Amino acid sequence: xxxxxxxxxxxxxxxxxxxxxxxxxxxxxxxxxxxxxxxxxxxxxxxxxxxxxxxxxxxxxxxxxxxxxxxxxxxxxxxxxxxxxxxxxxxxxxxxxxxxxxxxxxxxxxxxxxxxxxxxxxxxxxxxxxxxxxxxxxxxxxxxxxxxxxxxxxxxxxxxxxxxxxxxxxxxxxxxxxxxxxxxxxxxxxxxxxxxxxxxxxxxxxxxxxxxxxxxxxxxxxxxxxxxxxxxxxxxxxxxxxxxxxxxxxxxxxxxxxxxxxxxxxxxxxxxxxxxxxxxxxxxxxxxxxxxxxxxxxxxxxxxxxxxxxxxxxxxxxxxxxxxxxxxxxxxxxxxxxxxxxxxxxxxxxxxxxxxxxxxxxxxxxxxxxxxxxxxxxxxxxxxxxxxxxxxx
Numbered sequence: 001x002x003x004x005x006x007x008x009x010x011x012x013x014x015x016x017x018x019x020x021x022x023x024x025x026x027x028x029x030x031x032x033x034x035x036x037x038x039x040x041x042x043x044x045x046x047x048x049x050x051x052x053x054x055x056x057x058x059x060x061x062x063x064x065x066x067x068x069x070x071x072x073x074x075x076x077x078x079x080x081x082x083x084x085x086x087x088x089x090x091x092x093x094x095x096x097x098x099x100x101x102x103x104x105x106x107x108x109x110x111x112x113x114x115x116x117x118x119x120x121x122x123x124x125x126x127x128x129x130x131x132x133x134x135x136x137x138x139x140x141x142x143x144x145x146x147x148x149x150x151x152x153x154x155x156x157x158x159x160x161x162x163x164x165x166x167x168x169x170x171x172x173x174x175x176x177x178x179x180x181x182x183x184x185x186x187x188x189x190x191x192x193x194x195x196x197x198x199x200x201x202x203x204x205x206x207x208x209x210x211x212x213x214x215x216x217x218x219x220x221x222x223x224x225x226x227x228x229x230x231x232x233x234x235x236x237x238x239x240x241x242x243x244x245x246x247x248x249x250x251x252x253x254x255x256x257x258x259x260x261x262x263x264x265x266x267x268x269x270x271x272x273x274x275x276x277x278x279x280x281x282x283x284x285x286x287x288x289x290x291x292x293x294x295x296x297x298x299x300x301x302x303x304x305x306x307x308x309x310x311x312x313x314x315x316x317x318x319x320x321x322x323x324x325x326x327x328x329x330x331x332x333x334x335x336x337x338x339x340x341x342x343x344x345x346x347x348x349x350x351x352x353x354x355x356x357x358x359x360x361x362x363x364x365x366x367x368x369x370x371x372x373x374x375x376x377x378x379x380x381x382x383x384x385x386x387x388x389x390x391x392x393x
Contacts, residue, residue, distance in 0.1 A: 022119040025105060029311055030055045030068045033114060042098075042121055044091030059088045061095070066192065072115060073188045075104050085122065097123045111347075112314060141193040145177065149202055153178040156210045157370035158377055161222065161341055161363045164355050170220035170254070171377065172363065173210055174370050175203055195226060204229040208239055210373070211253055212246035219377055222254040222284065227261040231268040236275030243279070250280035254305060258286045262297050270300060277302040284341070288329060298336055306333050308359070310344030317349040323357075330358045 022039035026032050031054055035047040043050070043059050050058065056065045064086060071081050081102040088096050099120045105113045148154050155178050158171040177185040194200045207223040214221050229235055243250050255276055262269045262285075273283055284305035285297060297303065308329050312322040326342070333340045342354045345364030354362055368376075 022121075023116065024050070024119075025114055025116050026055060026068075027114045028072050028112060028314070030060075032058070039119070042090075042096070042119060043088065049091075059090075061087065061089050070188050070192065071100075071102050071117075074186060075102060075115065076112070077186050077188065079186055079188075088119070096121065109347075111318075141190055142197050142199070145190050145194050145199050148177045149199070149206075151180075153180070154203060154206050155184075156207065156373050158214075158221075158373045159363060159370040160368045160376070161361050162367050163361050165360050167360075168220055170222060170361075171214070172222045172224075172256075173207060173214070173373070175207060175224075195228070200226045200228055201232070205238070205242075208242050209246075212242045212248040214373070214377055215243070215248035215252045216246045217377065218252075220252045220254070222256055224256045224258075224286065225261075227258075227264050230257055230261045230272045231265050233268075233271075236272060236279065239276065239281070240279050251282070254282040254284050256284040256286040256307065259288075259297070262301075266300070269297075273301040273303075298332075303336070303338060305339040305341060305361075307341045307343055313342050313344040313350060313354070313364075314346065316353050317347075323353070326354070326359070327357050333360075334358070 022042040023034075023036045024032055024039050025034040031052065032050050035045070035050040039050070040046055045058065055068055056062075060068060067086060071084070074081055081100065084100040084102070086098060086100060088098050090096055099122050101118045101120075103116050105116055107113055155176050156173045157176055158173055161170045161172055163169060175187055175191065177187075177190050179185055191200070191203075194203055204223075204225050207225070211221045211223045225235075232238075240250075242248075243253070257269070257272075276283055282304040283302060284307055285301075285303050286307045287309045288306040306329060308326060312325045312329075316322050316326065330340055339360045340358075341361040341363055342359045343363050345351050345354065345362045345366045347366055350364075351362060351366060
């Protein structure tokens with residue numbers, strides 16, 4: 001039931017102030033579903049003003065619009081999110097330094113219903129202190145990534161992509177970083193930093209190397225390439241050289257790119273798509289259904305596969321809207337003679353619905369979690385002992 005609120009937001013005074021934490025709940029895609037009194041005085045919006053609106057643009061500033069999705073991904077990956085220091089907007093336009101703690105909300109069947117977020121005002125540290133903390137943390141991560149690359153601690157996990165139509169199982173290769181203590185670091189911790197500080201290109205090339213090695217063993221694999229890499233003028237030549245050097249069949253490689261990469265430079269994306277198609281590789285459009293230009297890209301680019309975004313899969317058994325979207329994507333794909341992959345399949349009910357809708361491939365925890373590539377596909381045949389990560393994402 002929505003929280004009722006008055007038109008004004010009185011701020012607690014004296015002993016009350018700072019005691020009650022601001023608590024809100026939201027859907028996994030960021031729409032606010034509840035908003036307590038402490039949130040009203042902390043952010044300045046009444047519950048009536050906040051509920052039903054997206055956090056991004058309301059209290060999440062544009063430059064931090066990636067954070068809600070990152071937090072959800074960390075939670076779904078089994079990581080805790082506690083005392084995460086960031087900045088949020090108040091209704092009056094001022095910026096507020098806050099510490100966030102987040103947790104998943106689940107029903108009796110353990111299906112994810114949404115996210116609870118507890119916010120605490122830490123403005124006594126000053127906004128500048130919070131910014132400095134964030135910058136220092138980022139620079140620390142830059143050094144960690146650089147060391148991991150130099151020391152061979154970037155590893156790859158594999159997750160099966162299962163065909164529902166009798167085709168060979170393929171595998172998505174997922175980047176992981178291994179700490180010096182042997183523990184795995186989730187990609188949501190380091191990939192955004194790598195993208196923002198010029199290290200993502202090196203990680204992409206390591207992914208191509210790993211893909212070539214696995215294809216040489218007759219596996220079909222998919223890899224994700226960043227916007228930066230897709231935009232490099234000679235990247236197709238580099239991919240071709242690596243495949244030839246490994247003796248790998250290009251037709252067994254699928255390269256996944258997101259709509260973000262396409263939006264940034266459609267000319268570069270067209271050049272890339274034409275080049276990889278000429279090599280014989282396949283191209284997949286990742287997170288399909290979340291953007292506005294998908295139909296345009298299908299017309300302009302040589303796409304072979306559509307990956308249906310997890311947001312339309314996770315609640316498929318309860319959301320008619322998601323069912324309509326998935327059916328529409330499948331129908332569209334059939335018209336273009338494309339494969340479809342549904343990501344985030346977490347239970348039998350969703351699996352059965354996807355099969356009935358005509359999806360051609362499925363991927364998710366219900367089928368298999370990502371695991372060390374040597375456990376899934378066997379060790380590389382390179383004459384050297386491979387260093388691999390163990391565990392799950």
